[in-house]
Amino acid sequence: xxxxxxxxxxxxxxxxxxxxxxxxxxxxxxxxxxxxxxxxxxxxxxxxxxxxxxxxxxxxxxxxxxxxxxxxxxxxxxxxxxxxxxxxxxxxxxxxxxxxxxxxxxxxxxxxxxxxxxxxxxxxxxxxxxxxxxxxxxxxxxxxxxxxxxxxxxxxxxxxxxxxxxxxxxxxxxxxxxxxxxxxxxxxxxxxxxxxxxxxxxxxxxxxxxxxxxxxxxxxxxxxxxxxxxxxxxxxxxxxxxxxxxxxxxxxxxxxxxxxxxxxxxxxxxxxxxxxxxxxxxxxxxxxxxxxxxxxxxxxxxxxxxxxxxxxxxxxxxxxxxxxxxxxxxxxxxxxxxxxxxxxxxxxxxxxxxxxxxxxxxxxxxxxxxxxxxxxxxxxxxxxxxxxxxxxxxxxxxxxxxxxxxxxxxxxxxxxxxxxx
Amino acid sequence: xxxxxxxxxxxxxxxxxxxxxxxxxxxxxxxxxxxxxxxxxxxxxxxxxxxxxxxxxxxxxxxxxxxxxxxxxxxxxxxxxxxxxxxxxxxxxxxxxxxxxxxxxxxxxxxxxxxxxxxxxxxxxxxxxxxxxxxxxxxxxxxxxxxxxxxxxxxxxxxxxxxxxxxxxxxxxxxxxxxxxxxxxxxxxxxxxxxxxxxxxxxxxxxxxxxxxxxxxxxxxxxxxxxxxxxxxxxxxxxxxxxxxxxxxxxxxxxxxxxxxxxxxxxxxxxxxxxxxxxxxxxxxxxxxxxxxxxxxxxxxxxxxxxxxxxxxxxxxxxxxxxxxxxxxxxxxxxxxxxxxxxxxxxxxxxxxxxxxxxxxxxxxxxxxxxxxxxxxxxxxxxxxxxxxxxxxxxxxxxxxxxxxxxxxxxxxxxxxxxxx
Numbered sequence: 001x002x003x004x005x006x007x008x009x010x011x012x013x014x015x016x017x018x019x020x021x022x023x024x025x026x027x028x029x030x031x032x033x034x035x036x037x038x039x040x041x042x043x044x045x046x047x048x049x050x051x052x053x054x055x056x057x058x059x060x061x062x063x064x065x066x067x068x069x070x071x072x073x074x075x076x077x078x079x080x081x082x083x084x085x086x087x088x089x090x091x092x093x094x095x096x097x098x099x100x101x102x103x104x105x106x107x108x109x110x111x112x113x114x115x116x117x118x119x120x121x122x123x124x125x126x127x128x129x130x131x132x133x134x135x136x137x138x139x140x141x142x143x144x145x146x147x148x149x150x151x152x153x154x155x156x157x158x159x160x161x162x163x164x165x166x167x168x169x170x171x172x173x174x175x176x177x178x179x180x181x182x183x184x185x186x187x188x189x190x191x192x193x194x195x196x197x198x199x200x201x202x203x204x205x206x207x208x209x210x211x212x213x214x215x216x217x218x219x220x221x222x223x224x225x226x227x228x229x230x231x232x233x234x235x236x237x238x239x240x241x242x243x244x245x246x247x248x249x250x251x252x253x254x255x256x257x258x259x260x261x262x263x264x265x266x267x268x269x270x271x272x273x274x275x276x277x278x279x280x281x282x283x284x285x286x287x288x289x290x291x292x293x294x295x296x297x298x299x300x301x302x303x304x305x306x307x308x309x310x311x312x313x314x315x316x317x318x319x320x321x322x323x324x325x326x327x328x329x330x331x332x333x334x335x336x337x338x339x340x341x342x343x344x345x346x347x348x349x350x351x352x353x354x355x356x357x358x359x360x361x362x363x364x365x366x367x368x369x370x371x372x373x374x375x376x377x378x379x380x381x382x383x384x385x386x387x388x389x390x391x392x393x394x395x396x397x398x399x400x401x402x403x404x405x406x407x408x409x410x411x412x413x414x415x416x417x418x419x420x421x
Numbered sequence: 422x423x424x425x426x427x428x429x430x431x432x433x434x435x436x437x438x439x440x441x442x443x444x445x446x447x448x449x450x451x452x453x454x455x456x457x458x459x460x461x462x463x464x465x466x467x468x469x470x471x472x473x474x475x476x477x478x479x480x481x482x483x484x485x486x487x488x489x490x491x492x493x494x495x496x497x498x499x500x501x502x503x504x505x506x507x508x509x510x511x512x513x514x515x516x517x518x519x520x521x522x523x524x525x526x527x528x529x530x531x532x533x534x535x536x537x538x539x540x541x542x543x544x545x546x547x548x549x550x551x552x553x554x555x556x557x558x559x560x561x562x563x564x565x566x567x568x569x570x571x572x573x574x575x576x577x578x579x580x581x582x583x584x585x586x587x588x589x590x591x592x593x594x595x596x597x598x599x600x601x602x603x604x605x606x607x608x609x610x611x612x613x614x615x616x617x618x619x620x621x622x623x624x625x626x627x628x629x630x631x632x633x634x635x636x637x638x639x640x641x642x643x644x645x646x647x648x649x650x651x652x653x654x655x656x657x658x659x660x661x662x663x664x665x666x667x668x669x670x671x672x673x674x675x676x677x678x679x680x681x682x683x684x685x686x687x688x689x690x691x692x693x694x695x696x697x698x699x700x701x702x703x704x705x706x707x708x709x710x711x712x713x714x715x716x717x718x719x720x721x722x723x724x725x726x727x728x729x730x731x732x733x734x735x736x737x738x739x740x741x742x743x744x745x746x747x748x749x750x751x752x753x754x755x756x757x758x759x760x761x762x763x764x765x766x767x768x769x770x771x772x773x774x775x776x777x778x779x780x781x782x783x784x785x786x787x788x789x790x791x792x793x794x795x796x797x798x799x800x801x802x803x804x805x806x807x808x809x810x811x812x813x814x815x816x817x818x819x820x821x822x823x824x825x826x827x828x829x830x831x832x833x834x835x836x837x838x839x840x841x842x
Binding site: 016375396399408420 | 441520533535536633640660663664667668671759777783786787789791794796797798803804815816817819821831833834835838840841
C-alpha cells in the first residue's frame, strides 16, 4: 500500500485541482462514476461475494451480513444515488455575503471546498460511493477507511471510482482507499494534520472516542443519540400515542429513535397504560422505576416491563426498549434531559405555547421538536439532499450535515491600492 | 484552587443559565463590569505593579514589560472596551433560516451560544477582559488561562468580573480563571471534553501545536501567518510601493504582516531597486537568492540584503525582515504560495482582471486580496466589531472571528403531531 503520508500529499494535490473545477466538470465525473459502476456490476458482486463468504466463516450475524450484502438491485441503487448527487446544487463558489468597507474596499466571503477529508466508517459498502460522490461534488479529496468486513467490496468500488475520475480528466487520487487492514493506519490518518483538514467518523461510540482521543485534526463527532420525548400536561394524548410509537418503533436501530419517555405526573395514570398497550403491539420492552414501574406493571395487555437500572437513562437503546419516567413538571423534564441527553434530538408534546417555547429555549440539542417525532433529524428529511453525517458537537455544523457543511469559506478583499491606516 | 473538573461543571451550569438571558440582562452585566473595573482601578494597578516588578526581576525585555503594563489610561481603555461590547449586536436568538417542509412541519435554525469555552493566552492582561466580555455578550461561559507573567493582574481582573456578574444577578462562575501556574492544568483543560466545547489558543506556534496534540476538544488554531504579496507584470508599481510598505512596516510584529514578496521577472529589474529604497527608510532587511539577491545587492541606498537560507521562505518574520523572490509568472507565484503559505493572508497586485480572479480562485488562504495590503485581516477592519481570534483552520470559522463565531445553532422543528413515514 502507498504510505499514508504519500496518500495525504496526493490527496492535497488532487484537492488543489478539484477546488477550481466547474460544476459541469464535477457532474461529468459523477456521471462517469455512475456509468462505470453500472458496467462493472458483475465484478462488484463477485468481490462482495468474497466478503459475504468470509463473513459467514467468521460467524457474522444474518442482520450484519445483510447490511454487507450487495445485490444487483443494490448496485443499481448506488448508480441511482450517484446520479442524484449530480442533481444537487453545488455550494462551491457561492458568495455568502459582500460589503463595501468604509475605505471603499469590497469584502466578500466565498464558499470553497474544505480540502482533504478523512472518513472512517463501518459495515455498509454503499458508504464508499456515498461519501466519494459527495466529496467530488463539493471539490474535496477524500481518504476512505472502511470496515474490514467489506474490504473487497470497498476496494473494487474505490478502484472503479478512481478509474472513472481518471477517464473524466479529474485527478484519480481525489478518492483513495486505505486497503491495508492493519489498524495502525487509522491512527496515522488521525494524525495526518499536514494534509487532512477534517475527520468524519461514521460508526459507534468507540470509534468516535478513538477519533476524539487520537486526532490532531478537527473531528466531526456525532451519531450517538439518547433521545427524549416529554409529554406535557396539556398534550393531545391521541396524537402523542402516534408520535411516541413512531419515534420508538419506526426504525429503532438508528440514532434519532426514542430512548426515554418523560411523562408529566398529572397525566401519567391515564397515559402510561395507553402507551404501554400501544407499544406492546410492537413488542417494546419498558424500563421504569418507582411509581411509573408500578403503574406499568399493573397494566393489562401492556408491554413487558422491567425495573430500570442505575444507568438505564444513559443508554442509547438502538432497539425496542424504552425508558419511562414520571416527572413533576416541565422543569424536571428539562433537568433530566440536561443530565442524560447526548444533545441529538429531543421533543416536547404540549398544547401550551409557553411551555413549548421554554423547552425549545432551554433544551440545547442539535434538533429540538415541538409536537413531532424525533425521527426527523436526518439530512434528506431536512431537505439537505444528502447526509454526510449527523454532528452532535457544536463547531462547524450541528445536526444533519449536507453538502454545504463540506465547504468552508475564504474572505476576498478587492481594493485599488488600499493600505491600512 | 478549585479542581478543573469542578470548574468545568460550574461553567456548564452557568452556561445553562446564560443561554436563556435576554440581551438587556447581558448588557446590564457588562455595564456592571465596566463600573467595577473603573471603581477598582487602584487595586488593578497595584496588582499589575507586582507583575511588572516580578517581570523586571526575571529580566523580561522592556518591550514585553510594556505589553504587560497597565496604566490608569489603559484601565480606562478596558472600561471603554467593555462598554463597546455592550453596543455590539447580540447574535444569540437570531433565526438563520426557516422552511416549511413538504409535510407542513416548520423547520428553522436558531443561533445559540456554544456553551463553555476554554481560552489559553499569553502576555497582555487586557485579553482577560476582552474575552470575558465577548463571552458574556454571546451567552457563553469561559475558563481562562493566562500567562504566568500577568498572574496577579489576571486574577484581580477575573475576580472583579465575577463579582460584577454576581451583582448583576448572573452566575459568577460564567467567568473562571485557572490561577494555579502549574502547567498540568493546561493539559487537563484540553481534555475536559465533558464540559468544554471549544478551545481557543491565543499565542505562538508552540501553544497551537500543544493544543492540537493534546486536546480532545475542538481547537480553533490560527494566528500564524506567513503572508505573501505577488507583484504581477501589470501592477501599478507606484501603488505597489505603498501597499508593500504598509504590509511590511505598519506593524511588523503581527500575523497579517508581510513575510515574502514575489515579483514577476519582467518587472523585477525596475521594481526591486525601488522597493529596496522605500523599505530602507524603515530599516527593513531583505532576504533573497540568485538573481534577486544580485539585483538587490547592486542597489544603492537600498535595504541591507542577506542571502536567504534554506527555510527562510517558511518563516513568519514578526519583524522588519522580508523575503524576496523572483518568479517566472503567476503560476509560479501560486505554486510558491501553495508550498509556503500558512493560508492566512495573501495578496496579488495586478492590473489584469483575469490574473486577479485566478489568484483569488487558486490561492486558498483565509483572506485573499487584490490590490490591497495583507494587514486588513482583522476583526475590527472586517467590521465584525470584535476579534476573538484569527482562525487559519478550515472548520467552523476562517480568518477573523467575531461574535457570531462564538455561537452555533440548533434546529427547531415545529409540528402538530408530525410523524415520519
